[in-house]
Amino acid sequence: MLKQYLLSPGPTAVPERVLLRMAHPMIHHRTPQFSAIFAETKRMLEQVYQTSNDALMLASSGSGAMEAAITNLCSPGDTIIYVNGGKFGERWGKIAAKYGVNAVEIKVQWGDAVEVAAVEAALNANPAAKGVFLQASETSTTTEHPVREVARLTANRDGCVTVVDAITALGVIDMPMDDWGLDVVITGSQKALMLPPGLAMIALSDKAWALTESATCPNFYFDLVTERKNQQAGKDTTAWTPAASLVIGLNEVLKMMFEEGLDNLFARHALLAKAARAGVAALGMKPVSTAPASSATGAFVPEGVDGGAFVKYLRDTMGVTFAGGQDHLKGKIIRIAHLGYYDVFDITTAMSAIEIALNRFGHPVQMGAGVAAAQTVLAERFPAQG
Ligand SMILES: Cc1ncc(COP(=O)(O)O)c(C=O)c1O
Known part of the structure; x- marks a missing residue:
């Protein structure tokens, strides 16, 4: 399975x-x-x-x-x-x-x-x-x-x-x-x-x-x-x-x-986007956009990694479907979605999957770095206790 x-x-x-x-x-x-x-x-x-x-x-x-x-x-x-x-x-x-x-x-x-x-x-x-x-x-x-x-x-x-x-x-x-x-x-x-x-x-x-x-x-x-x-x-x-x-x-x-409330919904999307950006940055992946959207986060795959093969591997071998790049960005980027039915643990899953895939592609990666950076942002979603 x-x-x-x-x-x-x-x-x-x-x-x-x-x-x-x-x-x-x-x-x-x-x-x-x-x-x-x-x-x-x-x-x-x-x-x-x-x-x-x-x-x-x-x-x-x-x-x-x-x-x-x-x-x-x-x-x-x-x-x-x-x-x-x-x-x-x-x-x-x-x-x-x-x-x-x-x-x-x-x-x-x-x-x-x-x-x-x-x-x-x-x-x-x-x-x-x-x-x-x-x-x-x-x-x-x-x-x-x-x-x-x-x-x-x-x-x-x-x-x-x-x-x-x-x-x-x-x-x-x-x-x-x-x-x-x-x-x-x-x-x-x-x-x-x-x-x-x-x-x-x-x-x-x-x-x-x-x-x-x-x-x-x-x-x-x-x-x-x-x-x-x-x-x-x-x-x-x-x-x-x-x-x-x-x-x-x-x-x-x-x-x-x-039921969620539109303001809460917009805030959730903004937070997930911020976390995704923090996660890929911590993995040394450069952002595609200078005016990043709250719907999805695009990041360049590291030099030496074939982005097409990377996204295919994530989907077919690891079961995690992201989008790659189109036209001249084909094979160069990965796009992580956070619009719609997504929450905190979808972003940590995304980061974890990217880290494991980078490791499998022989790219030096500090396991957990992207997850940790995202988590630091995502923690804000839950009220502090005590
Ligand atoms: C911004 C934007 N415009 C247009 C389209 C095309 O929409 P559809 O594929 O539903 O025809 C898409 C689909 O990804 C989109 O993201």
Whole structure:
């Protein structure tokens, strides 16, 4: 037997309570029973978004909602600005190109956050831009971008919105959509929402909804205007067959999140991230990011260790699944997830596994150094006694 631990930044671990809820016999989605669950789930989701607008659920992975954002807000020939500081930022440009939308790239070195001044300059150079598209947490580099500051730049520009891929940020950090003036916020089920993959969520501000009225990019399945009509209170359904078991699972997840309390949940994520950073630093592994995210921690594997083989060994020989690097970081980094259903002893497990693997790869490592550094931070999670 090899016990398995899933410590990747998506899919993430699903709580037992949620698995059990989803294992109930299937119910039909065009029924008052499902609509009641749907309506309650949507209301709770909007509280996590911290918005008075509709948070819509789509049966797709997160990328579907990214595509929906572009097709519902833009027309062919329009210009958008996007931040490309990693694999997911790059995706905005790829989607835009498919729809004939002119995407102006702000290239950011992988691991760095975008500079607000660079966004301002791009907006000034492209006054007709429909929006700035960026990640709140760029998972490929475990980096946070300053979405609040970017939203301030678009706030006073007519017809120009801030579109945030919060796929590894919503439910991790406090990013109140309405207060911060974020116009579109997207997330996916298999990250902080502790569910299997297959459900995407998207909310739009009034300003973003106004853009949908003139947008002419083709869409059918991801027509957000149609979805909103169906999903709004009173109808409480979806345009197409929903990912019903995931919606039901989300209902349970959101209850768990509110039982914990959002402030406690954000604090837990921040603490785990701090501990993971301390752990890898103690092992002499350099951080990937200069603006590290609370969702996952990326660190370079030591010189002389093949990062691809390292992550594969951890997964296949030791039973601990992390993520490696993508594109030019492939084979060079390891990414440790701490978003969603993770706590203190997941981080100590992660550190312990990395230490043992380093030892097995012949890298000199002081056993326990990473665990100890992480534990020193993690102890804060529990009240002092006596
Ligand atoms: C920040 C970010 N954006 C977009 C995606 C793509 O989402 P999906 O794989 O659910 O389509 C991911 C997935 O890891 C992500 O982390």
